[in-house]
Amino acid sequence: MDGRTDGSEGGLAGARPAHEGILRRQAARESSARTYARALPIVPVRARGLTIEGADGRRYLDCLSGAGALALGHNHPVVLEAVRAVLDSGAPLHALDLATPVKDAFITELFHTLPPGLADHARVQFCGPAGTDAVEAALKLVRTATGRTGVLAFTGAYHGMTAAAQDASGHATDVRVTRLPYPYDYRCPFGIGGEAGAELAARWTEYLLDDPRSGVPTPAGMILEPVQGEGGVIPAPDAWLRRMRQITADHSIPLIADEIQTGVGRTGAFWAVEHSGITPDVMVLSKAIGGSLPLAVVVYRDDLDVWEPGTHAGTFRGNQLAMAAGTATLAYVRRHRLADHAASLGTRMLTQLRTLADRFPCIGDVRGRGLMIGLEVVDPERADADREPRDCEGSHGERRRPERSAEGPDAAQPQVPRDEADVSANRSTTHAPAPRAPRPAAPGLAAAIRGECLKRGLIVELGGRHASVVRLLPPLTITDEQATAVLDRLADAVEAVARGTADLLGRPHP
Numbered sequence: 001m002d003g004r005t006d007g008s009e010g011g012l013a014g015a016r017p018a019h020e021g022i023l024r025r026q027a028a029r030e031s032s033a034r035t036y037a038r039a040l041p042i043v044p045v046r047a048r049g050l051t052i053e054g055a056d057g058r059r060y061l062d063c064l065s066g067a068g069a070l071a072l073g074h075n076h077p078v079v080l081e082a083v084r085a086v087l088d089s090g091a092p093l094h095a096l097d098l099a100t101p102v103k104d105a106f107i108t109e110l111f112h113t114l115p116p117g118l119a120d121h122a123r124v125q126f127c128g129p130a131g132t133d134a135v136e137a138a139l140k141l142v143r144t145a146t147g148r149t150g151v152l153a154f155t156g157a158y159h160g161m162t163a164a165a166q167d168a169s170g171h172a173t174d175v176r177v178t179r180l181p182y183p184y185d186y187r188c189p190f191g192i193g194g195e196a197g198a199e200l201a202a203r204w205t206e207y208l209l210d211d212p213r214s215g216v217p218t219p220a221g222m223i224l225e226p227v228q229g230e231g232g233v234i235p236a237p238d239a240w241l242r243r244m245r246q247i248t249a250d251h252s253i254p255l256i257a258d259e260i261q262t263g264v265g266r267t268g269a270f271w272a273v274e275h276s277g278i279t280p281d282v283m284v285l286s287k288a289i290g291g292s293l294p295l296a297v298v299v300y301r302d303d304l305d306v307w308e309p310g311t312h313a314g315t316f317r318g319n320q321l322a323m324a325a326g327t328a329t330l331a332y333v334r335r336h337r338l339a340d341h342a343a344s345l346g347t348r349m350l351t352q353l354r355t356l357a358d359r360f361p362c363i364g365d366v367r368g369r370g371l372m373i374g375l376e377v378v379d380p381e382r383a384d385a386d387r388e389p390r391d392c393e394g395s396h397g398e399r400r401r402p403e404r405s406a407e408g409p410d411a412a413q414p415q416v417p418r419d420e421a422d423v424s425a426n427r428s429t430t431h432a433p434a435p436r437a438p439r440p441a442a443p444g445l446a447a448a449i450r451g452e453c454l455k456r457g458l459i460v461e462l463g464g465r466h467a468s469v470v471r472l473l474p475p476l477t478i479t480d481e482q483a484t485a486v487l488d489r490l491a492d493a494v495e496a497v498a499r500g501t502a503d504l505l506g507r508p509h510p
Contacts, residue, residue: 019043019056036064039450040459047074050475050482052459061486062459063474068229068261068372071288071329071338073475079291082328083321095318097126106323109330110289113270114299117279123305126317129294131260131286135159135223137312138284138298142221142254144311145304150219152205152253154182155189156231156465159223159258159284178216180205182228183240186365186376186438187465195237202243209251221282222248223256226272232464233367233374233471235267238276245278254281254304260296261372264288265333265476268343268370275369291325338476342370345483349373349472352487360498362445364438373472376464377446378439380501441468445497452493458486 022043030037043055050073052060065073072079086093086102095103103126111119125141127133143149153159181189183198190200208214226241228234248255257280262272266288269275273283281304286296294316333339350368353375357363364378443466450470453460463471474486 016056019054022055036461039447039461040064040454042459049073049076050478058457060454060457060459061474061482061489063472063486064459064461065473065475066292067287067461068266068473069287069290070292071264071266071333071476072291073477074292076329076332076477078328078332079325082291082324083293086320086324091320093320094316095320096315097313097317100318100320102320102323102327103318106327106330109327109334110285110297110299113330113334114283115271115274115279118283118299118301121302122299123302125298125300125312127296127298127312128314129290129296129316129319129322131284131296132159133314134260134284134286134296134298135258138223138256138282138300139221140312141298141300141304141307142256142282144307146220146252146254148218148220149176150217151177152180152219152222153177154180154224154228156182156184156228156234157223157225157258158228158230159225178208178219180208182224182231182234183237184232184234186367191437198237198240202240202247205244206247209247209253218251219253221254221256223258223284225258225262226275227262227267227369227372229261229372229471230463232376232469233372235367235369236276241273241276241278245276245280248281254301256280256282256284258284260284260286261473264330265339265342266370266372266473268339268346270334270339272369288329289326290319290322291327291329293319293322293325295319295322295326333476339370342476345478345480346370346373348480349483349487353490356491356494360494361439362442362498362501363494368472371472371474371476371478374464374469376438376469377442377449378468379442379445380439382440441466443468445501446470448497448500449490449493452496453490456489456492458489458493460490 023041026034026037042052042060044052045055046053047062050061050063052062052074054060062074065071091100091102107124110124111122114122125137127137139151181201181204183201185193185197188194188197190197192200208216209218222244224236224241224244225231226236228236245255247253255278257271257273259271259273263285264270264287266272267275271283273280282298282300284296284298289295289297346368349371350366350373353366353373357366357375362377362380363375365376366374367376368374441464443462446462446468450460450462461471461473463469470490472486472490474483478486
């Protein structure tokens with residue numbers, strides 16, 4: 001399977017009835033909580049790299065990648081080889097938290113990739129197999145170490161679906177978490193965006209902690225995502241991250257970096273915090289570290305390691321197959337410099353997608369870092385207070401939005417030294433200043449674009465506020481040719497939705 005198919009029909013005789021029967025049984029027997037299966041009525045039977053083949057014989061380019069868990073795509077040879085080696089060796093598949101050669105190799109490779117300031121003084125806690133349990137462990141850790149209870153988290157955050165993880169996420173209610181503004185250039189909470197908006201967000205955080213009457217006691221920790229994924233693919237400005245690191249250090253507040261989706265090369269650096277040069281006190285890791293199999297860990301400074309044996313435990317902490325697959329994935333990404341590839345290819349894809357935004361004003365913003373890309377879809381018929389109405393099928397006009405660096409506010413701050421690969425990776429997050437009065441989100445149009453993509457053999461998913469951001473999370477092994485195919489299909493899908501909008505309004509096609 002080479003990813004060059006177009007999703008057209010051509011399955012084996014009888015494939016469609018079998019495909020439809022499986023989907024009917026899923027709908028009848030599985031929980032109403034299922035999500036991806038509702039928007040993506042696919043029954044995968046084979047997969048390799050970027051490509052999935054369904055039970056109906058159709059092939060798709062997968063830019064969901066297991067919600068970012070497949071750094072090397074589906075069934076990469078090094079992952080399969082690592083798993084087979086464990087199976088053939090007779091090693092135990094379940095080992096609780098006992099020491100094994102497989103675990104030892106995983107920890108060695110993981111520590112080899114960590115930011116130097118953390119790797120030299122790190123401890124690792126193996127958690128239940130999902131990232132949300134690692135978030136629970138991280139919050140429990142800092143509360144135990146500091147003796148405090150409160151947590152600082154950010155609007156738009158997503159940290160998981162268990163209790164404490166949901167408390168720290170943007171959709172939580174009735175919680176013990178102080179919610180802070182996260183820099184969101186396109187929909188700035190202060191209405192100004194850019195460096196000034198990020199600066200105000202940082203000042204508000206500082207003010208709450210400095211003011212003895214703010215009602216916010218010194219918390220146990222601050223948790224943040226270097227790029228908000230489910231929140232809408234929103235990269236944090238590097239200078240803002242440095243401010244958060246400085247503020248938390250000044251107040252003796254452990255900083256937790258949630259790298260569950262951003263880690264292992266996804267953003268153009270092995271860990272997304274490396275773009276800004278900061279070293280967090282705690283890192284929460286999952287998804288790609290298991291090489292497509294369930295695995296989650298917390299890595300933290302050794303002076304925080306104060307809890308008693310069994311304070312955070314779980315039956316499935318010792319997934320040997322996931323550790324073997326994870327070791328192979330981490331080593332492959334590192335040795336083949338796939339983070340650099342993600343940075344350079346991501347930059348090219350963002351540049352091409354911005355030309356799409358110039359054609360169709362229903363694409364309100366294009367942003368991302370590395371191969372973590374989002375297109376925010378907006379309602380083209382609802383005018384802003386300070387702009388003339390524009391149609392989805394129209395043009396943005398002659399104004400070309402200049403690109404700016406994600407360095408964010410306070411560019412005069414001293415820069416943390418970085419090598420050329422980091423500098424190159426940082427360039428992949430550049431995006432244009434947004435209008436200060438963005439159009440309303442258009443979840444219906446975003447869903448229509450996703451549906452048109454699926455018709456063309458392209459799998460994408462939605463995220464962000466109101467599910468209005470079309471997200472691209474291709475594997476880091478995607479080639480230039482495959483990236484072109486992805487962008488062509490996405491462009492066709494956007495144009496199809498724009499034409500449909502024009503037909504409804506009785507207006508000429510673009």
